Amino acid sequence: MKQLLILSGKGGTGKTTIAGAFIKLSQAQAYADCDVDAPNLHLITSHTAPKHSAAYYGLPKAQINPARCIACDQCRQHCRFNAITVNPTYAADIFACEGCRLCAYICPADAVSMQPHAAGELMLYAKENETFSTAQLQMGSGTSGMLVSEVKKQLRSAAGNAPFAVIDGSPGIGCPVIASLSGVDWVLIVAEPSISGIHDMERIVDTAAKFGVQTAVCINKYDTNTQKSEEIEALCKQRRLAFTGKIPFDPKAVTAANNGSVIIDIACPSGDAVKTIYKNTMQLFLNNPIQSQTP
Amino acid sequence: MQDFMATEENSMKIAVLSGKGGTGKTLLAVNLAALAQPAVYVDCDVEEPNGHLYFRPKHIVQKPVCIKIPQVNPTLCNGCRKCVEHCAFNALAYVKDNLLIFDDICHSCGLCSLLCPQKALSEIDKEIGIIQSGRADDVCIHTGILHIGQATGIPIIQNLLLEASSADALTVIDCPPGSACIVMESIKDADFCLLVTEPTLFGAHNLSMVHDLVTLFNKPFGVIINKSIPGANPAETFCKENNLPVLGKIPYDKHLSILHSNGEIAVKHSETYRALFSSLLDAVIKEVRHETAPHS
Amino acid sequence: MKIAVPVDENTQNTNVCVSFGRAPYFLFFDTKTKQTYFVHNSAASSTGGAGIQAAQIIVDNGVDVLLTPRCGEQAADVLIAADIALYKTFSGSAQDNLDAFAADKFSELDDIHAGFHGHGGK
Numbered sequence A: 001m002k003q004l005l006i007l008s009g010k011g012g013t014g015k016t017t018i019a020g021a022f023i024k025l026s027q028a029q030a031y032a033d034c035d036v037d038a039p040n041l042h043l044i045t046s047h048t049a050p051k052h053s054a055a056y057y058g059l060p061k062a063q064i065n066p067a068r069c070i071a072c073d074q075c076r077q078h079c080r081f082n083a084i085t086v087n088p089t090y091a092a093d094i095f096a097c098e099g100c101r102l103c104a105y106i107c108p109a110d111a112v113s114m115q116p117h118a119a120g121e122l123m124l125y126a127k128e129n130e131t132f133s134t135a136q137l138q139m140g141s142g143t144s145g146m147l148v149s150e151v152k153k154q155l156r157s158a159a160g161n162a163p164f165a166v167i168d169g170s171p172g173i174g175c176p177v178i179a180s181l182s183g184v185d186w187v188l189i190v191a192e193p194s195i196s197g198i199h200d201m202e203r204i205v206d207t208a209a210k211f212g213v214q215t216a217v218c219i220n221k222y223d224t225n226t227q228k229s230e231e232i233e234a235l236c237k238q239r240r241l242a243f244t245g246k247i248p249f250d251p252k253a254v255t256a257a258n259n260g261s262v263i264i265d266i267a268c269p270s271g272d273a274v275k276t277i278y279k280n281t282m283q284l285f286l287n288n289p290i291q292s293q294t295p
Numbered sequence B: 001m002q003d004f005m006a007t008e009e010n011s012m013k014i015a016v017l018s019g020k021g022g023t024g025k026t027l028l029a030v031n032l033a034a035l036a037q038p039a040v041y042v043d044c045d046v047e048e049p050n051g052h053l054y055f056r057p058k059h060i061v062q063k064p065v066c067i068k069i070p071q072v073n074p075t076l077c078n079g080c081r082k083c084v085e086h087c088a089f090n091a092l093a094y095v096k097d098n099l100l101i102f103d104d105i106c107h108s109c110g111l112c113s114l115l116c117p118q119k120a121l122s123e124i125d126k127e128i129g130i131i132q133s134g135r136a137d138d139v140c141i142h143t144g145i146l147h148i149g150q151a152t153g154i155p156i157i158q159n160l161l162l163e164a165s166s167a168d169a170l171t172v173i174d175c176p177p178g179s180a181c182i183v184m185e186s187i188k189d190a191d192f193c194l195l196v197t198e199p200t201l202f203g204a205h206n207l208s209m210v211h212d213l214v215t216l217f218n219k220p221f222g223v224i225i226n227k228s229i230p231g232a233n234p235a236e237t238f239c240k241e242n243n244l245p246v247l248g249k250i251p252y253d254k255h256l257s258i259l260h261s262n263g264e265i266a267v268k269h270s271e272t273y274r275a276l277f278s279s280l281l282d283a284v285i286k287e288v289r290h291e292t293a294p295h296s
Numbered sequence C: 001m002k003i004a005v006p007v008d009e010n011t012q013n014t015n016v017c018v019s020f021g022r023a024p025y026f027l028f029f030d031t032k033t034k035q036t037y038f039v040h041n042s043a044a045s046s047t048g049g050a051g052i053q054a055a056q057i058i059v060d061n062g063v064d065v066l067l068t069p070r071c072g073e074q075a076a077d078v079l080i081a082a083d084i085a086l087y088k089t090f091s092g093s094a095q096d097n098l099d100a101f102a103a104d105k106f107s108e109l110d111d112i113h114a115g116f117h118g119h120g121g122k
Helices: A015-026 A074-078 A102-106 A144-159 A175-180 A195-210 A226-238 A251-258 A269-287 B002-006 B025-036 B051-055 B082-086 B111-115 B154-164 B181-187 B201-216 B234-241 B254-261 B271-292 C050-060 C073-081 C094-102
Strands: A002-007 A030-033 A051-057 A061-064 A084-086 A090-092 A112-115 A118-127 A130-137 A164-168 A186-191 A214-219 A242-246 B013-017 B039-043 B058-072 B092-095 B098-101 B121-136 B139-146 B170-174 B192-197 B221-228 B246-251 C002-007 C025-030 C035-040 C065-068 C085-088
Touching (some): A015 A030, A015 A164, A015 A186, A015 A269, A061 A090, A061 A102, A074 A084, A118 A144, A130 A144, A144 A175, A186 A195, A186 A269, A195 A226, A195 B051, A226 A242, A242 A269, A251 B201, B013 B025, B025 B051, B025 B221, B039 B051, B039 B154, B051 B121, B058 B098, B082 B111, B092 C073, B098 C073, B111 B121, B121 B154, B154 B181, B181 B201, B192 B201, B201 B221, B221 B234, B246 B271, C002 C094, C025 C050, C050 C073, C065 C094
Parallel strands (some): A002 A186, A030 A164, A186 A214, B013 B192, B039 B170
Antiparallel strands (some): A051 A118, A084 A090, B058 B121, B121 B139, C002 C025, C025 C035
């Protein structure tokens, strides 16, 4: 299964809107939302398949038994994550604890045990010829990279025979983005013509390059700042990135999303533009042979 | 506003956050700080820090942020493998009389060096990012920058907030998007949380998540709706239905969007925007006072 | 020579598992004694660093050759440090792959994937 990942670096550039359009245009048999912090793809895709949902467990977290605790303070002094609170008895903060088990090891009174901790929900909508894998991280949780890996693993095992998958990524360049890049053939970056959009695009381009993934770029709302749009196109040339098109600012795009539909469902300038981007991107994505990476 | 600056509230910390990216966090945070000066602006969006692009701070002092990772002394290591077996993250392996340490997997919890019976493991610094501090007019700007390819920005945020903690001016904290641990860390010290949203279905959905987060941490908060347009507004509907206080709206405005996309601070460019953000700042300060007043 | 293969089940006719680090079992085959045995992969359920722990199991079983469909960068670091040769499997049964290897039909694994560092969070 070839994988196309849609990323942006900066949030709110229109990743999900474009992912939604791509899924519909390609009649994708497999797609996923890897933005487990703030998943939105389910709001605009008409997945009708039955839902299977499972709790996602991160590392077990520390729990202190107050009846056994002798208040020696060893755990608090040694915890690198400031997860031990004293109020007035010793307790482990479930949000700060990373599950390293140091406190359990160091406790002379055997008062610390490691308890399973649900850190989110993993969801799969699957029927013949349509598989949608998504998840929701529990707020305040820190295991988003692992959950992203689970979303992708779930997609692979449920729809491994699908020719390709379209994946909506998460903003940023950190753990969840790195996890979502695993096994991806092409990244499409949705850039925004602004000083921060360009700054963030460069960081995500560097990130994709570091992990050896081929990258294409498109611009959303290009006419809100044509000068910055030209800068983005110039940057693509300079860095030898495929440029696959640009989308005008279009109030109808907001209306479409608010009605739970995608921009290609209605007649609008942004819908037409995304069709061109789709054509150009898919040509690269499906026709280019996968270059094997050297370790 | 004058009397505000004269009170003890002048060291107040306001966190600006939004579940969804691109709703206008930085627009609001930058303009509020520029307006309130003297002020401190802290950019906790360490994966994509953008505030400095607007302020263009001078006299920048740069500090590395490091985490501790284990280092083995091969002459002391006797291959007992206790570290390999106990590491919760599987960051160590033992092959052919050599201990392999995987920096990128290590959470720097310190367990391995603590339990090594041979005292063969010590800890060394590994740089994961930097903090840049500088000034622009009377705004002190602290920016956290995560190095490309590093997984966690949490230690950078902790250092960043420490750096800014002694400030005795209004502090605006620009948070990362989402509602994960990294956001939690950013709002930890905040006296008030400002939730920025946009009038879309996505905006409303992500607002509900970040609302859950601030509720969980018992933080007083208010909502600002950005890119407000006439007509259907799922975010505002959500606020009404759930009794969330809407402190103000920023209308969708092409000129404002161009100014911002060019890296300009809007309040410095026009009286109209100065008045707009002033009224927002006043509304926020009023709400903060109300929310944080001692209930005697 | 001892050969290892990540597999779905601990039975003779099992298929090769698509994942290395999170395979439920490893099949070990000794070409001298012609003996086969299975080991449960305790790394499969770990939150992060599964590849490293799985590679440690392979190393500890004294393996010379690993046949696998894919392998993460860090697992490869461990395996290469142990001088274990990596070869790419084709989909199908483990036995077919072992036979093909015996017939010298294999090419070395060259697509070790970077990026997935399985970092458990923060």
